[in-house]
Amino acid sequence: MTITFDAESLPALQEQRIQHPWRKKTPVFTWSVVLATLIPLVIVGALFIWGDIPGALLMTVVYLPLQLIASGFAAFATRGKRGILDSVIIVNAIGATIFSLVILISVIGSLIVRGFSALSAHFIYQNNVYVSPSTPLEYGGIGHAILGTLLIVGISALIAVPIGIATAIYITEVRGRAVPYVRFFVQAMSGVPSVVAGLFVLTIIVATGAFEQGAFAGGLAYAILMLPTVARTAEEVLKLVPDDLRTGALALGSTRARTVFRVVLPAARTGIITAIILGVARVIGETAPLLLASGYADSTIVNPFGGPIAAVPTYIFNNVALPYPDAVARAWASALVLIVLVGILFVIARVVGRGRLSSK
Amino acid sequence: MSSTETEYRDLKSAATSHRGDRVFNRTVTLAAFTALAVLAGIAVFLGLQTIPAFESQGLSFLTTTAWDINTDPPTAGIWGMLYGSILLAVVGLVIAVPASLLLSIFMVFLAPKRVATALTNLIDLMAAIPSVILGLWAFYILNPSAEEWQRLLNQYLGWIPIFQNTSGNFLGTPFIAGFVLAIMMIPIITSVSREVLARTPPDLINASEALGSSMWTMLRYVALPYGRGGIVGGVMLGLGRALGETIAVFFVLKIVFEVNWYQIIESGGGSVATLIVSRFGEVSGEFELSLLLAAGFFLFVMTLIVNVIANLIVARTGRLQK
Numbered sequence: 001m002t003i004t005f006d007a008e009s010l011p012a013l014q015e016q017r018i019q020h021p022w023r024k025k026t027p028v029f030t031w032s033v034v035l036a037t038l039i040p041l042v043i044v045g046a047l048f049i050w051g052d053i054p055g056a057l058l059m060t061v062v063y064l065p066l067q068l069i070a071s072g073f074a075a076f077a078t079r080g081k082r083g084i085l086d087s088v089i090i091v092n093a094i095g096a097t098i099f100s101l102v103i104l105i106s107v108i109g110s111l112i113v114r115g116f117s118a119l120s121a122h123f124i125y126q127n128n129v130y131v132s133p134s135t136p137l138e139y140g141g142i143g144h145a146i147l148g149t150l151l152i153v154g155i156s157a158l159i160a161v162p163i164g165i166a167t168a169i170y171i172t173e174v175r176g177r178a179v180p181y182v183r184f185f186v187q188a189m190s191g192v193p194s195v196v197a198g199l200f201v202l203t204i205i206v207a208t209g210a211f212e213q214g215a216f217a218g219g220l221a222y223a224i225l226m227l228p229t230v231a232r233t234a235e236e237v238l239k240l241v242p243d244d245l246r247t248g249a250l251a252l253g254s255t256r257a258r259t260v261f262r263v264v265l266p267a268a269r270t271g272i273i274t275a276i277i278l279g280v281a282r283v284i285g286e287t288a289p290l291l292l293a294s295g296y297a298d299s300t301i302v303n304p305f306g307g308p309i310a311a312v313p314t315y316i317f318n319n320v321a322l323p324y325p326d327a328v329a330r331a332w333a334s335a336l337v338l339i340v341l342v343g344i345l346f347v348i349a350r351v352v353g354r355g356r357l358s359s360k
Numbered sequence: 361m362s363s364t365e366t367e368y369r370d371l372k373s374a375a376t377s378h379r380g381d382r383v384f385n386r387t388v389t390l391a392a393f394t395a396l397a398v399l400a401g402i403a404v405f406l407g408l409q410t411i412p413a414f415e416s417q418g419l420s421f422l423t424t425t426a427w428d429i430n431t432d433p434p435t436a437g438i439w440g441m442l443y444g445s446i447l448l449a450v451v452g453l454v455i456a457v458p459a460s461l462l463l464s465i466f467m468v469f470l471a472p473k474r475v476a477t478a479l480t481n482l483i484d485l486m487a488a489i490p491s492v493i494l495g496l497w498a499f500y501i502l503n504p505s506a507e508e509w510q511r512l513l514n515q516y517l518g519w520i521p522i523f524q525n526t527s528g529n530f531l532g533t534p535f536i537a538g539f540v541l542a543i544m545m546i547p548i549i550t551s552v553s554r555e556v557l558a559r560t561p562p563d564l565i566n567a568s569e570a571l572g573s574s575m576w577t578m579l580r581y582v583a584l585p586y587g588r589g590g591i592v593g594g595v596m597l598g599l600g601r602a603l604g605e606t607i608a609v610f611f612v613l614k615i616v617f618e619v620n621w622y623q624i625i626e627s628g629g630g631s632v633a634t635l636i637v638s639r640f641g642e643v644s645g646e647f648e649l650s651l652l653l654a655a656g657f658f659l660f661v662m663t664l665i666v667n668v669i670a671n672l673i674v675a676r677t678g679r680l681q682k
Contacts, residue, residue, distance in 0.1 A: 056509045085576035089462075093470055096462035097479065100550075103543055104486050107497045114500075166391030174388050184671070185395040191597075191667030192660065193604025195633045196402060199656040203405040206649070224398055231395070257384035285490020288606040288637055313492045313607075320496050320611060328500075335493045342488050350481075 032074035040066040067091055108339070115336025118329035124337070128298040128310070133319070133327035142334045144300040145315040148215065149341075152294060152311055153280055155219025155304055156226050161276050163223075164230030165265075168275075172238040173246075173260050183235075190228035197224040198292030205293075216304040218294030218311065222283040230279040237271025238264065274353045281345040285338055287313035312338045402660055409653035416647070421654065425630075427617040427639075429648045436648075438655045440619045444534070444630025445662070448609065449602040451538025451624055452545055457595055459542070460549035465579065467550075468557040480554070487547035495611035498540045503612065506536045510625040522622050529627040532614025537629065540608045545598035552594025556587035556677065589677030596670030604663045606633040632659040 044063045047053060053062070071091045075083030123141040131140030167186060171179050201221040204210070211217060241264050249259040265272065295308030296318060312334055319331035413421050417436060424437030463483075467476045510530040517523045560583045568578045584591075609631050615638055616628035636652050636659070643649050 054508060054512060056505070057512050079574075082574040082576075086574050089465065089576055089579065090470060092458075093462040093466035096459045097466045097471075099459060100463055100486065100546055101482065104482060106501060107489060107494065110497055110501050111493065163391045163394045166388045167395065170388045170392035174385055174392075176385075176389060176392075178389075178392070182392045182395065185393075185399060187671040188664060188668055189395045189399055191600045191604075191663055191670075192399075192402065193606070193633060193663050195604065195606040195636055196406070196656050196660045196663075199636065199653055200398075200402045200405060203409060203653055207405065227395065227398070255378045255384075256381045257378075260384070281488060285492060287490070287492040288633070291637055292640060313490060316492050316496060317607065320492075320499060331496060335496050338490060339493055342490065343485075346485070346488055 026078070029078045032077050036067075036070040036074035040070050064095070067095075111332065111336045111339055114329070114332040116333075118326075118333035119336060123330075123333060127300045128315075129300075131298070133322045133324040135326065137326050137329060140330075142310075142312060142315055142330070142337065144298070145310040145312045145334065146337070147300060147302065148294075148309045149284065149311040149313075151215045151302065151304065151309070152218040152222055152290070153284055155216060156222030156283060157276065157280060159219065159223040160226035160230055160279060164227050164275070164279065165234050165272065167227075167231040168234035168238050169260055169264075171235050172241075173256070173264060186228050186231050189224070190232070192224060193288075194221075194225055194286045195288040195292070197221045198289030200224065201289070201293040211305055213293060213295040213308050214303075214305055215294060215301070215309045218290045218309070219304070221289035221293040222286065225286060225289070226279040226283050229282045230275050233275035233278050234268075234272055237268045237275060240271065241267045270352050274349045277345050277349040277352070281342055281349065284345070285313055285342060287317050290314045291317065312341075399664075403657075406653055406657035406660060409650050410657050412647065412650040413654035421651075422658070425617055425619050429644050429651075434647070436651050438632060438635070438658065440617060441615075441630040441632045441635045441655065442658065442662070443619055443621075445603050445632050445659075447534055447620070447622075447624070447629065448538045448541055448613070448631055449599055451534055452541030452602050453595065453599065455539060455542035456545035456549055456598060460546045460594075460598075461553060461591070463546070463550050464554035464557055465583075467554050469575065469579075469583070480551075483547045483550050486543075487551070491544065491605060491608040494540060494543060495608035498536065498608060499611040502539070503531060503536065506533075506539060507531060510535055514625055522624050524623050525626050527627055530625060532612065532627045532629075533625050534613065534620060534629040535624045537609045537613040537631070538624065540612055541602040541605055544605060544608065545602055548598040548601055549591075549594045552597065552674065553587060553591045556590030556594075557583055560586045587677075589673055593670050593674035593677065596666055596673060600663050600667040600670060603666060604633055604659065606631075606637050609634045610637055632656075632662075 040063060043066060044058060047062060048055070048058055051058075068088060068091055071087040072084045075087035079086070118137050120137075120141075122139075123137075124146065125143040126139070126141035127144035128140050128142070167182065170176060171182060198221045201217050201224075204220075205212060205217060245263050245267055246259055249263040250256070254262065290311050291314060294311065294314070296314050297308045297310050301307065301309045316331045316334050316338065319327045319334070322328065413436075416434065417424075420435075421437050422442070423439050424435065425440030426435045426437060428435050463479075467479050471479065507530045510525070510533060513523050514525045514530070518525070564582050564586065565578060568582045573581070613631060613634060614628045615630060615635060617630075618628075620626060620629045632655050636656055639648065639652055643652065
């Protein structure tokens with residue numbers, strides 16, 4: 001008997017191969033899913049409009065069990081008994097996803113809705129000197145706080161970025177004996193709670209008296225939080241630099257320091273920028289260290305050692321729970337400014353990072 | 361990879377004879393030990409601050425809950441706060457662990473690729489929300505809803521001890537604070553467990569499907585056991601974050617200096633990190649400041665232990681899977 005190979009039937013055969021049985025779609029399956037989704041929604045919708053049950057109770061006590069039962073039936077109809085447990089997993093997985101998305105949308109949405117009302121041009125650049133919590137929104141702004149945040153983050157970047165990159169260079173370039181320990185300490189450092197970083201700087205102030213509360217102290221606290229992020233991200237990107245470049249540079253007679261500065265770091269430039277941006281984004285919203293280390297002020301301060309200074313997070317913190325609607329509106333608006341800052345940093349990091357990947 | 365690494369390593373000895381390189385090597389090595397120096401500095405500086413606390417309070421600083429600074433002699437202890445931190449973290453974990461696991465299952469095994477990528481970005485965005493903003497949101501948006509949920513819980517499940525509420529005040533409860541912590545933990549746990557689940561060898565998944573397993577059996581006997589170590593590590597990382605969280609909890613938890621053992625929907629609870637910030641604003645003098653610094657030391661030790669364990673677990677499973 002000869003086996004004939006029919007080349008034309010091959011694509012059809014390949015199409016039939018199903019890698020994921022739970023993704024198999026037949027008309028019965030489609031209709032079961034549609035019905036299992038619609039029926040509970042309609043029932044709960046009707047109860048919500050005409051019934052008198054609180055929303056939270058309706059969702060947990062009526063909708064979720066109803067949805068589970070409906071999906072169970074649908075799964076039983078299409079796949080038999082074993083489909084039922086699968087349907088429970090799927091319904092809960094979708095539920096957990098929706099739960100997380102609802103929270104995210106609620107946070108971002110409330111920031112946009114409530115933040116925009118107090119946002120204006122002068123809110124961005126004016127300071128808060130002649131403003132009390134009850135002052136109407138036409139006056140005052142967070143210019144001083146934005147400046148303070150930039151100053152503090154700048155100081156912390158000046159401290160943390162060189163040390164972080166040097167740590168990464170030690171791990172990937174020098175490759176000394178202590179590499180596992182250094183990585184371990186960097187990991188451990190990334191778990192230091194932000195309030196502890198603030199307390200540490202505070203104890204330095206109390207113990208040595210070398211400087212006082214202010215932008216420099218805040219920058220020091222931020223640097224403790226920024227260093228592990230910069231070091232770990234920089235380590236990842238330096239690892240991506242091919243060893244051929246290093247051996248090539250050494251073969252041409254370059255010293256190791258030159259190899260690092262002229263070959264490795266330029267090759268990883270965009271990745272290093274990503275590391276810096278992620279480090280900045282990590283700290284820019286931190287509040288607790290600044291409450292302890294840099295205090296708060298209503299006026300514009302540019303001297304890092306010039307005493308207590310405001311930053312956007314501490315400004316929000318000071319305005320959140322005040323019994324004046326205008327102060328609360330200011331808190332929402334500055335929260336919007338802060339999240340926009342964070343968002344911009346992340347988008348830049350993503351775009352820069354993507355450029356690095358696609359160029360390879 | 362490893363062969364080129366050794367070759368490169370061999371080149372090192374030849375190249376380090378240069379004088380500039382020795383300076384470079386020493387500088388970089390010095391910088392690499394900054395992390396250790398900072399950790400040691402925190403331990404020493406804050407550790408020294410526990411001396412006045414233990415001198416005046418003895419071991420009861422760790423076992424009592426009162427905070428009467430102005431009495432003579434003053435009595436102060438952080439037991440209620442330590443316990444409160446753990447209670448909040450447990451409440452947060454109970455919400456966050458199932459949610460993140462299901463979320464990562466959805467992203468890895470159920471969602472189309474494009475949806476999964478979008479979700480990854482959204483989860484990263486969620487991780488990037490500063491805690492002060494989460495606190496602001498929780499104070500104004502979450503509080504009213506959470507108050508209603510807790511009323512319902514108390515009304516229908518009040519016979520279960522943890523859902524007791526005698527004061528009728530449903531704000532400032534460990535439940536709300538734990539819920540906020542859960543929101544912070546979900547992105548951390550999800551990103552770690554998504555990664556380990558996605559690394560399940562396709563051969564194993566295909567084999568279990570070929571043997572006729574359903575999705576549930578595949579998860580139960582292949583994917584979850586395979587990623588267990590990483591998931592546990594991710595949960596521990598989230599726990600470390602929750603224990604150290606300060607500002608968001610500050611806005612939604614009423615700090616009381618008595619132990620709230622289990623009534624998670626009763627107003628009032630404790631948290632070491634939040635105690636520090638809430639008392640710092642109105643600190644009465646050097647003595648109370650040193651008490652807060654001592655509290656910070658124990659917070660540091662607690663989170664350090666949790667994080668070290670978490671990282672060891674994550675690192676070990678990472679090695680096993682390679």
